Amino acid sequence: MSNVYNWQLGREMEFPYEAAYPDRQFAFVFNLNRCIGCQSCTMACKSTWTFSKGQENMWWNNVETKPYGGYPHHWDVKTLDLLEQANPGGQVWNDTRRDLKGPYGEFKGKTIFEAARTNISPEGAQKALGYLPTDEEWAAPNRFEDNPTGAQKGQKGQYFTGGEALPQHKTWFFYLARICNHCSYPACLAACPRNAIYKRPEDGIVLIDQERCRGYRKCMEACPYKKSLYRGTTRTSEKCIACFPRIEGRDPQGGGLPMQTRCMAACIGHIRLQGLVQMNSDGTWKEDRYHPLYYLVHVAKVALPLYPQFGTEPNGYYIPPRWVPRPYLRQMFGPGTDAAVEAYSNPDRELLAVMQLFGKDARMCFRYEIKEGPKLFETTIRGKKFAMYNDTVIGYARDGTKIIETNVEEPVHVRSSQHANSI
Ligand code: SF4
Ligand code: SF4
Numbered sequence: 001m002s003n004v005y006n007w008q009l010g011r012e013m014e015f016p017y018e019a020a021y022p023d024r025q026f027a028f029v030f031n032l033n034r035c036i037g038c039q040s041c042t043m044a045c046k047s048t049w050t051f052s053k054g055q056e057n058m059w060w061n062n063v064e065t066k067p068y069g070g071y072p073h074h075w076d077v078k079t080l081d082l083l084e085q086a087n088p089g090g091q092v093w094n095d096t097r098r099d100l101k102g103p104y105g106e107f108k109g110k111t112i113f114e115a116a117r118t119n120i121s122p123e124g125a126q127k128a129l130g131y132l133p134t135d136e137e138w139a140a141p142n143r144f145e146d147n148p149t150g151a152q153k154g155q156k157g158q159y160f161t162g163g164e165a166l167p168q169h170k171t172w173f174f175y176l177a178r179i180c181n182h183c184s185y186p187a188c189l190a191a192c193p194r195n196a197i198y199k200r201p202e203d204g205i206v207l208i209d210q211e212r213c214r215g216y217r218k219c220m221e222a223c224p225y226k227k228s229l230y231r232g233t234t235r236t237s238e239k240c241i242a243c244f245p246r247i248e249g250r251d252p253q254g255g256g257l258p259m260q261t262r263c264m265a266a267c268i269g270h271i272r273l274q275g276l277v278q279m280n281s282d283g284t285w286k287e288d289r290y291h292p293l294y295y296l297v298h299v300a301k302v303a304l305p306l307y308p309q310f311g312t313e314p315n316g317y318y319i320p321p322r323w324v325p326r327p328y329l330r331q332m333f334g335p336g337t338d339a340a341v342e343a344y345s346n347p348d349r350e351l352l353a354v355m356q357l358f359g360k361d362a363r364m365c366f367r368y369e370i371k372e373g374p375k376l377f378e379t380t381i382r383g384k385k386f387a388m389y390n391d392t393v394i395g396y397a398r399d400g401t402k403i404i405e406t407n408v409e410e411p412v413h414v415r416s417s418q419h420a421n422s423i
Contacts, residue, residue, distance in 0.1 A: 001113075004185060007284045008308040008334075010102020014113050016127050016190045021283045025204035026182045026242050027315040028264065028274035029296050029303040031358060033322055033344065035271045037063055037145070037175040044266035045179075049241070054233025059141050060240040061263045063177045067328065068144035071178075072137035075226040076307065079112070080331075082129050083309070086115035091309060095335035103301060104308065104336040111311025112187060112224055128187035128222035138229075148173040166323060167345070167382065174321040177271065179263060180227040180240035181306070181314030182206045184283055188239070191222030203276055204315065205242040213237055224310040247276070247364075249398075257397045258364040270359025275366065283313070290367045292357050292395070293317075300351050302340045304333040319344055346381045352408055353393040360404045365395040368404075376409060 003012045004019040045061040062071040070076060083091055087110045095105030112129040119126050150171030164170065182199075186206045189197040196212035197219060199205070208219070208228070213236040219228035220237060228239045243261035245251060251259050259265065264272040275293045278286035288294040296303040296317070303317035320329045322341045329337045343351065353370045373390035380386065388408065395404030 005282055005284075006111075006185065006311060006313050007102060008104065008305050008313050009111070009311065010104065010106035013111050013185075013311055015185050016113070019283060020199070020201075021184065021279045021281065022199065022201050022204035023279065024202070024276040025184070025279050025285075025315055026247065026274070027277050027293050027297075027317070028179075028272060029293055029317045029319065030177050031271045031319040031355070032174055032176065033271075033319060034269045034358075035063065035175040035177055036269045037065065038268050039063055039142075040266045040268045041177060041263035041272070044262040045240075048243070048262045050238075052233075054231040055238075057138050057141070058229045058231065058238065060227070060229070060238075061177070061179045062141050063175050064142070065145045065147060065173050066176045067149050067173070068147050069142070069176075070144075071141040072133035072226050073140075073143065074137070075133065075224075076332075078131055078133075079129075079224045079310065080307075082119070082131065083110065083112065083115055086110060086118050086129060093309075093335045103298070104304070104334045107309055107334075109309060111309065112222070113185070113190065113311055126222070127191040127218075128224070130187065130191075130222045130224060132217060132221045133226060146173065164323070167341075168325050169323040172324050174324055176318075178225065178227070178306075179261075179316065180206065180242070181225060181312065181316040182240075182242055183315060184313035185311065187222040187224060187310075187312050188219035188228045191218040192216075193218055200244075203242075203244075203247055204279075205244055205247065206239070207241055207244075208237055208239055210234070210236050210238075224307065224312065225314070254363055257399065257401065257403075259362050260364055265362035267359055273358045273365070275364050290369065292354050292365055292368050295350070295354055295368075300343055300348075300354070301336060302344045302351065304336045304340055307332060308334045346384050346386055349387070349389055349391065352388065353391045356393050356406050356408060357395050357404060360406055361395065363397050363403045365404060366398050367396045369394045369396070373407065 001014040002018050004015045006013045042061050050058045064070050091109035093105045115129040116126040119129050148171050194212050196209045215235040228237050230237050246259040249256050249258045260274045264274045277293050280286050302319050305314050322345050371392040376388045376390050378387040390409040397403045
């Protein structure tokens with residue numbers, strides 16, 4: 001075991017290999033407030049990569065309805081349970097300690113790597129605490145879709161006459177869109193006895209070498225997000241490849257410029273923004289003030305890692321859904337939750353402008369610039385002042401090409417009363 005620095009946990013942690021970081025890291029932000037559960041992302045991925053024999057139950061991208069849904073079923077609850085059993089009552093954060101490198105505080109509990117030593121099987125200790133889902137758990141990716149939870153139950157045959165209001169709804173659900181997080185400390189890679197999994201030095205994408213893989217499924221057991229999947233026809237494991245030809249700028253549609261993955265580009269709700277962030281030699285993010293992902297994760301701090309306590313340092317970040325009860329969100333996104341929801345619910349001028357970059361162009365944005373516009377209106381949101389300006393936000397590709405220019409105020413199209421079905 002080596003000691004590596006996990007900035008999401010605000011401390012060093014144990015990992016089976018020496019730390020090694022890419023120059024740039026594949027990363028993304030999903031805004032869960034906007035996801036409509038349409039599964040366009042899921043189908044964009046499936047029709048590109050997993051449409052062949054043996055891949056019928058293979059969903060590299062999935063969208064599950066929380067709190068009950070999950071693919072495989074109950075993946076998160078099961079891993080959280082294992083951690084709780086390994087460290088009863090100890091999976092807590094000290095969120096009073098905040099500095100630039102540990103923005104959410106310090107995790108005092110055990111990660112899946114640290115807890116693994118206590119989970120001894122006949123084969124010895126695991127590299128990462130985990131479990132192998134059953135075939136049944138993989139079989140139905142969308143169970144519990146749209147099933148809400150909450151205190152107020154509806155009466156059969158009657159409309160619910162109450163209402164819901166922010167800041168928290170009593171009856172709620174939300175869609176959680178997920179792909180492989182291309183983690184900085186991948187549990188799949190740590191657990192592979194064949195060294196078949198590697199992390200690319202140029203962009204941090206985690207891949208399985210299909211020639212070396214023998215289908216032992218140790219990656220599937222170890223990945224806490226269950227994003228490594230087994231294919232019976234080839235007897236190998238497969239996983240999201242981050243659409244690497246697009247990331248490399250080899251998709252003809254991009255004209256040589258790096259493009260976002262298929263799931264990002266197909267997103268109807270414009271919830272997704274993906275990019276390549278610069279890394280320091282200690283695995284923290286290099287300051288890049290006008291990179292949209294750096295801004296959202298490190299400056300506005302509205303986007304948070306999913307289950308950071310697992311310890312893999314996932315490179316997927318989420319803007320939490322603002323209507324969901326905070327205790328549920330805190331166990332999922334850590335102690336940065338309350339500040340993130342607050343910042344998103346009452347966005348400042350820059351955040352409102354950067355949010356317009358989502359879904360505007362399939363090419364990857366490396367830098368943004370804001371040109372100030374006139375004030376549109378001001379109001380009060382739950383006791384706090386809010387002003388909206390019609391600023392213009394401009395996004396640039398890797399080579400400086402302008403790829404996005406859009407305003408904060410969205411255009412309104414009024415349909416003609418004579419031709420109601422046309423615009
Ligand atoms: S999400 Fe799972 S499969 Fe993807 S890199 Fe992390 S540990 Fe590996
Ligand atoms: S395409 Fe976008 S909005 Fe639709 S389910 Fe996927 S992430 Fe959600």
